[in-house]
Amino acid sequence: xxxxxxxxxxxxxxxxxxxxxxxxxxxxxxxxxxxxxxxxxxxxxxxxxxxxxxxxxxxxxxxxxxxxxxxxxxxxxxxxxxxxxxxxxxxxxxxxxxxxxxxxxxxxxxxxxxxxxxxxxxxxxxxxxxxxxxxxxxxxxxxxxxxxxxxxxxxxxxxxxxxxxxxxxxxxxxxxxxxxxxxxxxxxxxxxxxxxxxxxxxxxxxxxxxxxxxxxxxxxxxxxxxxxxxxxxxxxxxxxxxxxx
Numbered sequence: 029x030x031x032x033x034x035x036x037x038x039x040x041x042x043x044x045x046x047x048x049x050x051x052x053x054x055x056x057x058x059x060x061x062x063x064x065x066x067x068x069x070x071x072x073x074x075x076x077x078x079x080x081x082x083x084x085x086x087x088x089x090x091x092x093x094x095x096x097x098x099x100x101x102x103x104x105x106x107x108x109x110x111x112x113x114x115x116x117x118x119x120x121x122x123x124x125x126x127x128x129x130x131x132x133x134x135x136x137x138x139x140x141x142x143x144x145x146x147x148x149x150x151x152x153x154x155x156x157x158x159x160x161x162x163x164x165x166x167x168x169x170x171x172x173x174x175x176x177x178x179x180x181x182x183x184x185x186x187x188x189x190x191x192x193x194x195x196x197x198x199x200x201x202x203x204x205x206x207x208x209x210x211x212x213x214x215x216x217x218x219x220x221x222x223x224x225x226x227x228x229x230x231x232x233x234x235x236x237x238x239x240x241x242x243x244x245x246x247x248x249x250x251x252x253x254x255x256x257x258x259x260x261x262x263x264x265x266x267x268x269x270x271x272x273x
């Protein structure tokens with residue numbers, strides 16, 4: 029039982045200090061919306077990401093995302109699993125992008141499951157995001173779990189800007205806020221010397237964290253690795269694979 033409590037406490041610390049989406053296109057410090065931009069919303073793909081927070085195998089998280097379309101209806105399905113038999117968390121979310129000229133609206137329905145030994149609970153939430161694309165920049169606004177049912181989950185508000193610095197360098201600035209913490213600022217750059225290769229660096233001063241990542245692509249297959257270092261909690265790393273359909 030003490031071990032289960034330890035996992036719950038560390039998991040909550042991870043959520044508080046590292047509200048970062050590690051995925052195959054997050055540049056090591058981005059957000060879900062950033063991944064949609066770089067994945068090209070009109071494309072179809074399958075992604076799998078494995079995250080090891082603070083080098084603790086028991087805290088590893090597995091994410092599986094699929095993005096495709098049925099006729100003219102685009103959709104993205106996200107599945108995430110964390111934990112052991114005694115304690116685990118599972119989430120399933122579905123997003124359908126709605127395009128209006130340069131603006132994309134992203135409503136998302138999410139089901140979350142939390143299990144502690146033989147006690148299991150289910151929660152339901154609704155999120156909405158938006159992306160505005162211009163020639164040299166993109167703006168993102170995300171209201172994560174702005175509505176929740178069965179349980180009062182704290183919403184998370186995120187604003188991000190992606191902008192071109194040169195032909196092969198772009199910057200990212202992200203601001204995040206929830207009910208329990210002050211404003212969190214993240215900033216970074218992505219450098220792509222070749223069409224199929226990119227590296228990234230980022231920093232989040234309020235989280236006492238620095239980030240780095242690289243991405244290599246060949247035909248429809250992409251491989252990525254990103255990591256972070258927290259001044260108090262140590263190293264985290266992510267490995268991701270994406271395949272374009």
